Amino acid sequence: MSAAVRIVEVGPRDGLQNEAALVPTDTKVALINRLSATGLTVVEAGAFVSPKWVPQMADTAEVLGRIQRRAGVSYPVLVPNERGLTQALAAGVTEIAVFAAASEAFSQRNINCSIAESLDRFAPVARLARDNGIAVRGYVSCVLGCPYEGEIDPAKVAEVSARLVELGCAEISLGDTIGVGTPGKAAALVRRVAEEVPVAQLAAHFHDTYGQALANLLACLDEGIRVIDSSVAGLGGCPYAKGATGNVATEDVVYMLEGQGLSTGVDLDALATIGGWISDAIGRPNASRAGRALLAKAG
Numbered sequence: 001m002s003a004a005v006r007i008v009e010v011g012p013r014d015g016l017q018n019e020a021a022l023v024p025t026d027t028k029v030a031l032i033n034r035l036s037a038t039g040l041t042v043v044e045a046g047a048f049v050s051p052k053w054v055p056q057m058a059d060t061a062e063v064l065g066r067i068q069r070r071a072g073v074s075y076p077v078l079v080p081n082e083r084g085l086t087q088a089l090a091a092g093v094t095e096i097a098v099f100a101a102a103s104e105a106f107s108q109r110n111i112n113c114s115i116a117e118s119l120d121r122f123a124p125v126a127r128l129a130r131d132n133g134i135a136v137r138g139y140v141s142c143v144l145g146c147p148y149e150g151e152i153d154p155a156k157v158a159e160v161s162a163r164l165v166e167l168g169c170a171e172i173s174l175g176d177t178i179g180v181g182t183p184g185k186a187a188a189l190v191r192r193v194a195e196e197v198p199v200a201q202l203a204a205h206f207h208d209t210y211g212q213a214l215a216n217l218l219a220c221l222d223e224g225i226r227v228i229d230s231s232v233a234g235l236g237g238c239p240y241a242k243g244a245t246g247n248v249a250t251e252d253v254v255y256m257l258e259g260q261g262l263s264t265g266v267d268l269d270a271l272a273t274i275g276g277w278i279s280d281a282i283g284r285p286n287a288s289r290a291g292r293a294l295l296a297k298a299g
């Protein structure tokens, strides 16, 4: 099993999409540029979704037009439909993500359609993306619980994941949207999904609402997961998941992984500085324990 882990930094998208006050485009551009200089190879840069549903992502085209794209770094965006893909292509993206859910109720609240309808909608998106040489990632939300339906059957997560792979998704990110999972359940989920989708194609995307994210990630690493989504300073929440806090903090993930002998290629001190800066910039407490400790140590 590989001793390197790829981190997908989702702060500029998942981390900011739920902010009530519009974050200035300048701040988003600076955040993405700074993150992509730390050794991170994937920085999710925005979402071509309806501005009525998620106003915070309305400037994604402008953000993409202004960032300095670094060689070796990809800047994926979320795309819910063909209209979003058209915008993504015009903005020159090389990677998109479609997003489904393992819960019917969450699917309705998040993208206003059933799971089956969402998969039908993604089919032409994925086809057109691949025809244009664009890599496609698939998210599955609510893999360890739903704010409306409660417990979610891992078999349903496996089914949705497998369908996304059939549609052409190269990677499936398993989202514990409301951070309710615990390590045993997270490991069992990965084992069940891996019956349908090779573990090498799976990523773990855990919110830290109940303080379980790092423990869950460790359990997933034991199951062979080597791609982890996280958000600098633990930014974020979900507009359709009341009370959900941010993603696990990237600083905390990098600290843990490097301590476990798993390399990330990320400059942790630089990341901690960015975490402190963006928290100040948007007036949020820095939710990264490792980040705060490193900043305190540096004085």
Ligand SMILES: CC(C)(COP(=O)([O-])OP(=O)([O-])OC[C@H]1O[C@@H](n2cnc3c(N)ncnc32)[C@H](O)[C@@H]1OP(=O)([O-])[O-])[C@@H](O)C(=O)NCCC(=O)NCCSC(=O)C[C@@](C)(O)CC(=O)[O-]
Pocket: 014, 017, 047, 048, 049, 050, 051, 052, 053, 054, 078, 080, 081, 083, 084, 085, 099, 110, 111, 112, 139, 140, 141, 142, 175, 176, 177, 205, 238, 239
């Ligand atoms: C999917 C829709 C569009 C359906 O929304 P709808 O209302 O059913 O669809 P519609 O086709 O009737 O469109 C409504 C309006 O949006 C426009 N529209 C339609 N599509 C686009 C587009 N691509 N870009 C810009 N505008 C668009 C469309 O033109 C129309 O404008 P109007 O005619 O009313 O002026 C909507 O529900 C939506 O945008 N949802 C996005 C929700 C979202 O972004 N959620 C957060 C991301 S998912 C997440 O955070 C979870 C994740 C990934 O992190 C993993 C985890 O933690 O679980």
